[in-house]
Amino acid sequence: MKTLPFIYNQPKEFLASLQPKEWADFILGEINPLFSLTATKARVIGIRNESLDSKTLVLKTNRNWKGFQAGQHVPVTIEIAGRRVTRFYSLSSAPGDKNPTITVKKQNGGLVSHFINERVQVGDILELGAAQGDFVLSKEIPNKILMIAGGSGITPIHSILQDLSKRDYKGQVKLLYFSRFREDIIFYDSFAKLEAENPWLEIKHVLTDVKAEGFDFGFLTNEMLHSFVPDLTDRLVYLCGPAPLQGPAKFMLGDVKIISELFLLPNQVNFSTSSKGPKEVVLLQSHRTILLKGEKSILDELEDNGIYAPSGCKMGICHTCVCKKVSGSVTNLMNQTVSGEGEENIQICVSRAEARLELDL
Ligand code: FES
Known part of the structure; x- marks a missing residue:
């Protein structure tokens, strides 16, 4: 899949790289924010309180929505303070319902879950990805x-x-x-x-x-x-x-x-040990070099520096943040294993820099 330059870091490069379909989407979105040739979008048409700190959003999806199986989750992208952020939320309605629903509980320190509970209103547009996950009923349902x-x-x-x-x-x-x-x-x-x-x-x-x-x-x-x-x-x-x-x-x-x-809640990922000293990270696509402290995940440290790479769950589950490490070593914070120096794909939300890194970002 082609990786676009970050729109917020390099807006001119982003616009120059748009393909005809993407331009069409841009124009359709100006006519009606739900219209798109490629993106799955949904308008919030209802909001229900489900508990003290959780809400259900009732959605009207556009034609690109392919449906889901009961038990699956869906990536939801939302713009917060000019920044697109993605998180996974489980669908809470039955697959046959006309309007799918997602239910979101506020998580400690959860930027998106708090935003959805406190700021999202009827009429707002969310971007969805394809529903996924294996927590579903088998064809033969047990008795x-x-x-x-x-x-x-x-x-x-x-x-x-x-x-x-x-x-x-x-x-x-x-x-x-x-x-x-x-x-x-x-x-x-x-x-x-x-x-x-x-x-x-x-x-x-x-x-x-x-x-x-x-x-x-x-x-x-x-x-x-x-x-x-x-x-x-x-x-x-x-x-x-x-x-x-x-x-x-x-x-x-x-x-x-x-x-x-x-x-898995983000604070269950073990960030308790930091790497020794700051590490230089070279972002090959963006032509930028950043100094990371080695105290948080690479994704979090990039965000601290105003660089927003694609991300979803921030828990090592969804793989949205996977990027190619061209060289350098990282610690996987889920299992505390240290990688080799060579080329491999890493999840930057649960990886910490251990040495000078070159990333295909
Ligand atoms: S953001 Fe989901 S695995 Fe990294």
Whole structure:
């Protein structure tokens, strides 16, 4: 794929590099911001509060939207202070719904999740990519399913349950959903409705931080798991949430078949050790040389210097930030391994410079 010069760093070069289709898109966008030959765009046509700090955006997509499978996520690009930023969010509606929805919970320090919750309004335009992800139903849907979710990990599960409801599913699903306190429960009303309308569904809400009448309290235990699901070994498990839920859950589930999606928060990437001294990074396409401190990921340090490379999740999941390292060594902050000096593709959101680098950026 051709990499364009950064529009904000080199606007003249960017415009000069536009192809006929891209010019057509530019003009169509001036007529109606939803129109495009190439880009998948969506207008926000509704906003719902789902919990104290999460909102659902109801979207009207343009003709380039190819749909999704329940449980998938989608890259959402949004302009914040003149800068295009991309993050992945799970779709929360059923695939057959006329207007897809995404549900976004504010994350600590999450620029985009805060922006969406506080600033996005009905009428705003978002750019979407193709839906992706393997946290989906298999062709043959099992008769017995257990779903375990924590926090915003509930979003793809909400989509799957909506889908099962539309398909007139006849099996049995139990959902164990962990939230910090009552007002933190996402989709509380929607789940109550789903449960009332679908006899195959049983939901247990568990609060982990603040007790409330009528709700279970505590973290996942073997006892909780087996008393809620005595037939655990007969079930396929869908598990979605942060690492502190997933680790113990996987241990307790043992040999039970699990389909899981990890929501890794940026502060779970280990930035605690920094490299020794500043490192020179040469950006070959931009013809710039920057001095990085080696204290953060390359992506973050470039942004600190006003250079915005393509990025998405910033957690090492989406691969939007992958770029070619032509020379030099980096540490992968996910597993603390140090690379060789040679040419390879790296995820700059989870890589730290260890030596002078040449990047194809
Ligand atoms: S931004 Fe998603 S992997 Fe780097």
